[in-house]
Amino acid sequence: MKPAELMLLLIAFIRTRWGFRFRDRASLERWQNKQLARFIGGRLRNAAFYSACTARNITTLPIVDKAITLAQFSAFNTLGVSLEDATNAALVAERSLDKAAAVETGWTAGLSSGTQGPRGVFLASARERATWAGILVARTLDRDLLKDILLRRAPLRVAFFLRANSALYTTLKSRRIDFRFFDLQRGAFAHVDALTQFEPDVLVAPASVLAWLAGESLAGRAAISPRKIISVAEVLEPDDEHRIRLAFHQPVHQLYQCTEGFLAYTCAEGALHLNEEFVHIEPEWIDESHTRFRPVITDFTRRTQMFVRYRLDDILRVRAEPCACGRFTRALAAIDGRLDDVLWFPTTDHTRLLPLFPDVLRHTFARNANDVADYRIEQQGDTLHLAVTGNDAVFDAIKLAVDKLAISQGMEPLPWLRVEMQEPRPAAKRRRIVCVARPLAFSVRIPDDA
């Protein structure tokens, strides 16, 4: 890292750590609106898609999504880099990260690890990467770990389990931070010995990998005792969280970081806060009680790639109680998954479909299926395919609980099919609840009572 970039990292760190003191939510929003106005009237227009934009107010800009921004990729970045060039650069970077530094082009590209649809691509300048690293360190490392970085003779050891290495994360690699990447394409089990030898201070991995490592640790096969555990890239399921806490005696922190930006993090009080000091997040409510929303994000700090009124497919659930940490940014109860994790049931009069949200389903499973080690529920039109570890009694208990839940919400239960639990591919993102296809509204069969 060049001295100028290190400086940017430090500035971002200090500002994130000790700046941004707001009196209340209203003052945070006023400050945010000022940043947005400056961004929309200035840097945004350097991207071709917005060059003729006369809007001053965010709400008058068009809402975009992954399909639109990938189709017109070069118009959404200020360097005019094409999707093909960015993708090629990202693939080269993925392969060469551990060997030599990527070719210095002034920008870095990376690919998302998503398994659904086309992969997302990000572009960032060296400056942006440095700033991002400063924000990340400020948001994730507590005082003791920071003290270690500064004062301990040995560097801080950070173990990172990812589906693909990312130039973004290796920005943090330095004399003070020993950053080790563990490639999930090879399967988590292939790394246990190396991980044990590495003795990570900080362990970062998808929730299902953390839970698996916790199981190995509890069984005495992985002697590690990380001081900070960070879950990324997958929904943190309640049973996994419980097992990770049990094994490592540490709370599980979450980092909601994707191609589109650094969107949320767990604070010292354990609440998951939106990163609203850097990203404007409009809630698009998906339920009547305004507890779940789809985020429409605008990153007003970017200079290279623009994510402006960009609609994500995720479902975020708001936390009802305020957080004691003193921040006025919105706190989340959870990231519940993607929009296609919602199952759809017909109403009892078969006139329309109603959503059954994944958090409600998870809660039902947690309450009624204590002995289930793992499950997967998949909606295939008007049939629910369920794979569970356990005997028929377990399957029947879950079936009954979900049917009851549906009836209590004015829905018609759907027929079930028990299917085999599939062994997941090593690097596959785990999704326990998936709607492959919604029922065709008028072809819904009434389940047979017989």
Ligand SMILES: [Zn+2]
């Ligand atoms: Zn908090």
